[in-house]
Amino acid sequence: MTAAVRLAGVWVSYGEYPILQDLSLEVSAGSFFIVIGPNSAGKTTLAKTMVGVVPPQRGLVEILGRPLSTYSRKALARQVAVVPQFSPVEVPFTVREVVLMGRSPHLSLAGLERRRDLEIAAEAMAVTQVAHLANRRLDQLSGGERQRVIIARAICQQPQILILDEPTASLDLAHQIHIMDLLERLKEERGFTIIMISHDLNLAAIYGDQLLLLHQGRVASQGTPAEVLTYEILERAYGCVLLVGHNPLLQRPQVTLVPGRFLVHLHKEDKKA
Amino acid sequence: MKPPASHLIRRLLTISLFLSGLLALSLLAGLLWGSAQAGLRHCLLALAGLSPPEDILPTILWQIRFPRVLLAALVGGALSLGGLVFQALLHNPLAEPYILGISGGAAVGAIIGILLSLSPFPGVAALAFLGSMGTMVVVIILTPRETGGGKDALLLSGVMVNALCTAVILFFVTVTQDTRLHNILYWLMGDLSVALPRQIFVLALLLLPCFVVIFMLARPLNLLYLGEEQASYLGLPVETVTYILLGVTSLMLSAAVCQSGLVGFVGLVVPHLLRLWLGPEHRVLVPACILGGGTYLVWCDLLARVLPSQGELPVGVITALIGAPLFIFLLQRSRT
Numbered sequence: 001m002t003a004a005v006r007l008a009g010v011w012v013s014y015g016e017y018p019i020l021q022d023l024s025l026e027v028s029a030g031s032f033f034i035v036i037g038p039n040s041a042g043k044t045t046l047a048k049t050m051v052g053v054v055p056p057q058r059g060l061v062e063i064l065g066r067p068l069s070t071y072s073r074k075a076l077a078r079q080v081a082v083v084p085q086f087s088p089v090e091v092p093f094t095v096r097e098v099v100l101m102g103r104s105p106h107l108s109l110a111g112l113e114r115r116r117d118l119e120i121a122a123e124a125m126a127v128t129q130v131a132h133l134a135n136r137r138l139d140q141l142s143g144g145e146r147q148r149v150i151i152a153r154a155i156c157q158q159p160q161i162l163i164l165d166e167p168t169a170s171l172d173l174a175h176q177i178h179i180m181d182l183l184e185r186l187k188e189e190r191g192f193t194i195i196m197i198s199h200d201l202n203l204a205a206i207y208g209d210q211l212l213l214l215h216q217g218r219v220a221s222q223g224t225p226a227e228v229l230t231y232e233i234l235e236r237a238y239g240c241v242l243l244v245g246h247n248p249l250l251q252r253p254q255v256t257l258v259p260g261r262f263l264v265h266l267h268k269e270d271k272k273a
Numbered sequence: 274m275k276p277p278a279s280h281l282i283r284r285l286l287t288i289s290l291f292l293s294g295l296l297a298l299s300l301l302a303g304l305l306w307g308s309a310q311a312g313l314r315h316c317l318l319a320l321a322g323l324s325p326p327e328d329i330l331p332t333i334l335w336q337i338r339f340p341r342v343l344l345a346a347l348v349g350g351a352l353s354l355g356g357l358v359f360q361a362l363l364h365n366p367l368a369e370p371y372i373l374g375i376s377g378g379a380a381v382g383a384i385i386g387i388l389l390s391l392s393p394f395p396g397v398a399a400l401a402f403l404g405s406m407g408t409m410v411v412v413i414i415l416t417p418r419e420t421g422g423g424k425d426a427l428l429l430s431g432v433m434v435n436a437l438c439t440a441v442i443l444f445f446v447t448v449t450q451d452t453r454l455h456n457i458l459y460w461l462m463g464d465l466s467v468a469l470p471r472q473i474f475v476l477a478l479l480l481l482p483c484f485v486v487i488f489m490l491a492r493p494l495n496l497l498y499l500g501e502e503q504a505s506y507l508g509l510p511v512e513t514v515t516y517i518l519l520g521v522t523s524l525m526l527s528a529a530v531c532q533s534g535l536v537g538f539v540g541l542v543v544p545h546l547l548r549l550w551l552g553p554e555h556r557v558l559v560p561a562c563i564l565g566g567g568t569y570l571v572w573c574d575l576l577a578r579v580l581p582s583q584g585e586l587p588v589g590v591i592t593a594l595i596g597a598p599l600f601i602f603l604l605q606r607s608r609t
Contacts, residue, residue: 051505051506053502053505053506072510073505073508073509073510073511074508074509074510075508076508077506077507077508078508081506082506084502084503084506087499087503088499088500088503091498091499091553092548092552092553093495093498093499093552093553093554094552097495097553097554101495101496101499101507102507104492104496104507104508104509105507105508107492109489109490109492109493110489110490110491110492111492112281112282113281153507157507157508
């Protein structure tokens with residue numbers, strides 16, 4: 001089975017600063033792949049490299065078994081949809097107009113949307129539960145609603161691969177679960193390959209099939225949540241002490257933060273003993 | 274549910290038809306208003322060619338007034354469309370050909386062309402094109418890539434480019450005795466009174482293909498309005514489309530500036546009003562800006578003609594009196 005995305009020996013640097021260093025990875029088709037890592041580990045750059053917005057200085061990127069360079073922008077947008085970290089806020093387009101823009105890769109330059117395109121958009125809005133907002137303007141929505149609209153637009157592209165950069169950041173818990181469940185459904189029901197960047201280790205533990213821990217532009221660890229989310233690996237990457245337990249209900253690892261005062265306490269106990 | 278295409282086409286046709294009607298009425302008003310105190314009936318007869326042969330009114334209307342209103346309509350359409358395109362490409366609601374200094378660059382090019390005794394077309398027009406392209410490159414290099422933060426920087430660099438262009442224009446016009454540079458006001462504040470039918474014909478020939486190309490790229494403009502990164506995620510070859518748009522817009526603006534001098538703020542006022550009314554769909558906005566911009570400048574020119582009791586104002590005075598306060602208002606609002 002061909003990998004959805006494959007990177008081999010990829011190097012990316014902005015000027016002098018190396019961002020991704022000799023990065024190789026494989027995302028199997030139909031999996032929920034979550035990229036974690038500390039700030040400035042290169043997560044967003046990795047996502048941009050996968051869609052050719054940031055070209056690598058060295059190395060190979062393959063999408064669905066074909067080198068990225070053989071895709072036109074349009075052909076790529078039919079296979080890969082991106083939900084970026086920051087979507088424009090002050091855009092007075094209506095929700096329906098924004099979602100319909102997802103049909104762009106299927107239209108000619110001056111082409112008009114047809115009935116079929118509207119049906120696809122309506123269905124995408126139904127799946128993401130924004131149908132009732134269709135005539136509202138994007139700049140009048142809450143953060144969670146806006147994120148669902150952008151995901152609807154991505155679904156409208158009818159891609160095989162969906163890349164999301166921190167889609168749950170700044171959302172409350174209910175909205176986080178809502179988005180994550182939606183992504184899981186897209187994976188199960190439509191066979192999407194989901195590649196998601198996240199800061200939330202517990203969301204990654206619960207939803208990820210495969211995790212990639214990125215640290216200083218290199219792969220620190222890659223595998224199932226149980227393989228990646230161990231206390232030694234996390235401490236090395238994040239530079240802080242974390243408790244890794246096991247959630248018996250979900251059968252997944254569970255990461256707990258350890259406050260500094262607790263560590264001081266432990267330290268004193270150590271000295272006494 | 275209705276297919277969106279037919280909905281869009283109906284909306285496009287309704288609005289275009291309405292604005293065309295408005296433009297036609299404005300052209301007529303521009304033709305007739307203040308015409309030698311001749312009375313409406315007389316004027317209409319003269320326009321229809323039904324007045325006596327010794328009457329000079331048909332000559333005034335058709336040979337002097339008509340080229341002028343037509344020029345106002347063409348230049349107004351081009352400047353408005355230029356503003357619309359820049360606002361989408363630079364993600365800055367305050368971007369406008371005059372404010373960015375791009376009109377100024379075209380004027381400098383045109384003046385140099387005239388001083389080198391080049392033919393109006395293609396010689397002077399080509400240098401105007403180079404001038405506008407040159408300033409556009411400077412403006413784009415000076416624009417920070419990230420959306421959001423660089424709005425003021427862009428405007429500041431535009432103001433500086435503009436100041437430089439104005440100085441160069443003043444210098445050239447002052448040091449030469451060349452009558453071909455007729456007057457300073459023409460270049461600095463815009464003037465539509467010297468329209469010649471042949472030049473307007475050439476201008477129309479240049480502008481119409483530009484209008485068509487930009488209309489064809491109206492849906493990509495929607496995507497670019499969201500930002501370059503978003504547009505490329507949605508499958509748009511952003512660089513190619515941007516270069517085409519910049520080239521075509523530059524051509525359009527330099528052609529207009531050669532015939533009108535520096536008329537400011539049209540590209541700010543018209544797209545803003547139309548966006549408030551019609552929303553951000555560029556497939557509707559592009560034709561609306563061409564027709565609405567034409568209407569707007571015809572009325573501005575009419576005011577420039579009839580407001581003073583003696584002589585007339587440069588049309589740029591009127592557009593600046595309307596546009597500059599709006600600019601200040603929008604700048605204030607964008608900061609809150």
